[in-house]
Amino acid sequence: MSTHTLPEQIANSLRRDILLGKLAPGTSIKERDNAAELGVSRTPMREAIRILAKEGLVILRPSRSPVVADPSLKEVTDDLAVMSALEVLSGKLACANATAEELDRIAALQDKMLEISGDANSLDFFETDMAFHRAIAEASHNPALAETHGAYIARLWRTRYLSASQRSDRARALHQHGEIVRGLKARDTEFVAREIESHVQHILINISDLFEERDARRAGRIPDSTNISDI
Amino acid sequence: MSTHTLPEQIANSLRRDILLGKLAPGTSIKERDNAAELGVSRTPMREAIRILAKEGLVILRPSRSPVVADPSLKEVTDDLAVMSALEVLSGKLACANATAEELDRIAALQDKMLEISGDANSLDFFETDMAFHRAIAEASHNPALAETHGAYIARLWRTRYLSASQRSDRARALHQHGEIVRGLKARDTEFVAREIESHVQHILINISDLFEERDARRAGRIPDSTNISDI
DNA sequence: TGATAAATTTTGGTATACCAAAAATCGTTG
DNA sequence: CAACGATTTTTGGTATACCAAAATTTATCA
Incomplete structure (x- = not known):
């Protein structure tokens, strides 16, 4: 499989976790931890997080851990x-x-x-x-x-x-x-x-x-x- | 100055170059070259390119150089x-x-x-x-x-x-x-x-x-x- | 004991090294 | 000489090392 790039695959994985509630709203996403969990490095994980940020599923805060969005x-x-x-x-x-x-x-x-x-x-x-x-x-x-x-x-x-x-x-x-x-x-x-x-x-x-x-x-x-x- | 992050600043710089025509449509954007030109490393340059890609100003092609968009x-x-x-x-x-x-x-x-x-x-x-x-x-x-x-x-x-x-x-x-x-x-x-x-x-x-x-x-x-x- | 400050740890930001896939170059051959 | 193929170079993708800013913990003092 993997007609997609690695960051996209990672984003898909994270997205599923978010949408199914495995990653609750407000949870902070640590680059290192999540990358290690999937057996990849921080670089593609960072990109994946940006993809989800662009979709509005995670909120990026400069110099702080991104968090799973919790829309009002x-x-x-x-x-x-x-x-x-x-x-x-x-x-x-x-x-x-x-x-x-x-x-x-x-x-x-x-x-x-x-x-x-x-x-x-x-x-x-x-x-x-x-x-x-x-x-x-x-x-x-x-x-x-x-x-x-x-x-x-x-x-x-x-x-x-x-x-x-x-x-x-x-x-x-x-x-x-x-x-x-x-x-x-x-x-x-x-x-x-x-x-x-x-x-x-x-x-x-x-x-x-x-x-x-x-x-x-x-x-x-x-x-x-x-x-x-x-x- | 720099109320913005480094990738944003780089994106701003690139965006100006694109919008003013200094980077013509179709031009490929080499991570290394453009990064060196601005005195930064490839990492923030990559992020900047993604920002412009999200805006539709550059087109991302897997494993190929991104190019300045040339919309029909x-x-x-x-x-x-x-x-x-x-x-x-x-x-x-x-x-x-x-x-x-x-x-x-x-x-x-x-x-x-x-x-x-x-x-x-x-x-x-x-x-x-x-x-x-x-x-x-x-x-x-x-x-x-x-x-x-x-x-x-x-x-x-x-x-x-x-x-x-x-x-x-x-x-x-x-x-x-x-x-x-x-x-x-x-x-x-x-x-x-x-x-x-x-x-x-x-x-x-x-x-x-x-x-x-x-x-x-x-x-x-x-x-x-x-x-x-x-x- | 509670608050505050110093020290430590955690964590994102950046730079760099290494790899593999494209692309370009160059040489070979029909 | 053109076309094809091997080789070199370029370039994006990934991993990792290092740094600085937060966050956390711990120690100190009023």
Whole structure:
């Protein structure tokens, strides 16, 4: 394997650890320790950390250990606002530029989500969800857009995963995906834009609930800035 | 001085060289040579190159020398589409969130552009232009948006600079800036969105003209993919 | 005992050495 | 002489050594 460079592989490994919670938000990432753990030197590890920093998953502080990002609700909301604009643009462009094969692939991902929507394993379901959104961005035939959109997907991955794991609004999400697919196939630009905007809107609502719930749970705890650190 | 880290300083130096054309598009950037030239080692130089790569100013190729980016018209058009969406969002959010001081600052930048619009030095004018657009993104009070928007500003800097240096459409640009300022002060979301979209639209038109002109000039030359390399 | 300062350790930043893969050069051969 | 191939050189990738700034610990003093 390894069609990728070493720093990318390391970044992938770290990313998985972060997104699955093995590296909790706020944890400091020591170059030496993590490098030794993977049997590499500090140089590629440093580069990997920069890759994750660019994605917003870790925060770089000059002359201090990088830490796993722990976004506040405000930051997540800000990210989602950008993400919404990027995905609406993706949807519009996809209406104009997507090939039949690309639309089929998007529809297939939606079908797969419907299939496994009853399963317990929320990771499979969620990864298909992310692939669905990514496929729309790629169907825009605008590589810069797809890349920037992908960065926001990565940045929001963990929070959205935690939110999706609550399974609270899965039915609505599936329905909205269906509408988006329908609109894409009809090449109805405005309809797709509206549906995507609404979809992201509901993602934000669910995430807000997650934060509120967590805030409520730690009632008497330190009322610091409201991050998702201690679940 | 040096409130910044060494790699950032190096990146700034390289960025200036690229944007001002001292490092022509297509030029390969040797780590050793450029590092020695600035009296630093390869390590911070490598990091600086990655910073510029993230901005899209240089292209990284595994196991090969990085090269100064030489975007095609298609790529610039794609970038501008993203940029437009980001700036429209910035404008909308600025209408809701900008403080009076921020609006004053935006207006002041516009005034400065009007003042120096007759001067020969197009660099001053252009940098004020970029500051104007940046200020709107910052007035959105969405740091993620401002950062991503800033990355696209950097990416498009050189092409827009070359285009603006033609001074073809300076009057229209100034007028549109005025309209944007007016809309922001009136907090008229839809009006601002329309004006920004139209403004970016015209930026694209001017850039297209630049490419066409360059294509025409090298009539019998190799009809490779149409990049801005040899002016 | 609590606070503060000195000493020690940890850790990121930088320089450098070494390696392997490209690229360029040069020689050979049909 | 052109084309191919071996050899040398260049250059990015990785490991490691060294340094300085933080962070931590420990010792000292009020």
